[in-house]
Amino acid sequence: xxxxxxxxxxxxxxxxxxxxxxxxxxxxxxxxxxxxxxxxxxxxxxxxxxxxxxxxxxxxxxxxxxxxxxxxxxxxxxxxxxxxxxxxxxxxxxxxxxxxxxxxxxxxxxxxxxxx
Amino acid sequence: xxxxxxxxxxxxxxxxxxxxxxxxxxxxxxxxxxxxxxxxxxxxxxxxxxxxxxxxxxxxxxxxxxxxxxxxxxxxxxxxxxxxxxxxxxxxxxxxxxxxxxxxxxxxxxxxxx
Numbered sequence: 001x002x003x004x005x006x007x008x009x010x011x012x013x014x015x016x017x018x019x020x021x022x023x024x025x026x027x028x029x030x031x032x033x034x035x036x037x038x039x040x041x042x043x044x045x046x047x048x049x050x051x052x053x054x055x056x057x058x059x060x061x062x063x064x065x066x067x068x069x070x071x072x073x074x075x076x077x078x079x080x081x082x083x084x085x086x087x088x089x090x091x092x093x094x095x096x097x098x099x100x101x102x103x104x105x106x107x108x109x110x111x112x113x114x115x116x
Numbered sequence: 117x118x119x120x121x122x123x124x125x126x127x128x129x130x131x132x133x134x135x136x137x138x139x140x141x142x143x144x145x146x147x148x149x150x151x152x153x154x155x156x157x158x159x160x161x162x163x164x165x166x167x168x169x170x171x172x173x174x175x176x177x178x179x180x181x182x183x184x185x186x187x188x189x190x191x192x193x194x195x196x197x198x199x200x201x202x203x204x205x206x207x208x209x210x211x212x213x214x215x216x217x218x219x220x221x222x223x224x225x226x227x228x229x230x
Contacts, residue, residue: 004158035218043205045159045221091158103172104149104219106158 003105023092033095034075118142120222134196141210151207
């Protein structure tokens with residue numbers, strides 16, 4: 001089974017509107033971390049936001065927020081007030097466990113296009 | 117701000133040739149990762165180091181790929197011989213010793229095998 005599933009290959013959003021990028025995960029480990037990264041066409045992966053499995057509140061970082069629904073095993077990224085510079089690939093990732101040696105699992109990504 | 121350095125940024129080679137990529141993590145970061153990202157897919161872990169030791173190389177094609185981090189600082193990933201299917205982006209990332217809450221990625225090396 002896939003550890004991380006992103007079902008939206010491509011998304012479009014009007015500038016200044018909000019958009020939600022979906023992510024579901026699969027793990028039986030009670031301790032894990034969920035991440036979102038942005039990858040512009042230049043190729044570099046840019047960290048956006050992190051949610052720990054024991055965090056009680058949804059993570060927020062500026063215009064980014066993570067809608068964490070533990071029972072549904074979903075960790076959707078919400079981008080508010082979209083900007084043209086938000087056009088990029090977005091990857092959801094998970095780290096299982098809380099030890100240093102655990103690896104990260106990435107989804108297949110969602111391509112976001114912001115329309116002027 | 118400290119960054120992960122990678123070189124070269126782009127590499128074009130012919131199949132059966134040898135190629136090498138270099139990564140210098142953020143100073144003090146104990147954990148170093150090499151990922152391969154095929155176009156249209158998410159990154160796939162190839163090898164993970166903790167200091168100079170390999171923690172996970174289960175997805176590394178060991179018949180042609182090798183990786184080392186001799187002094188626990190910078191790292192080299194080598195492919196010999198390169199195959200057409202190796203064309204991809206090779207990403208290096210690092211994490212601090214006491215936290216894997218995030219990984220800091222370098223700009224990547226885009227490899228094209230002709």
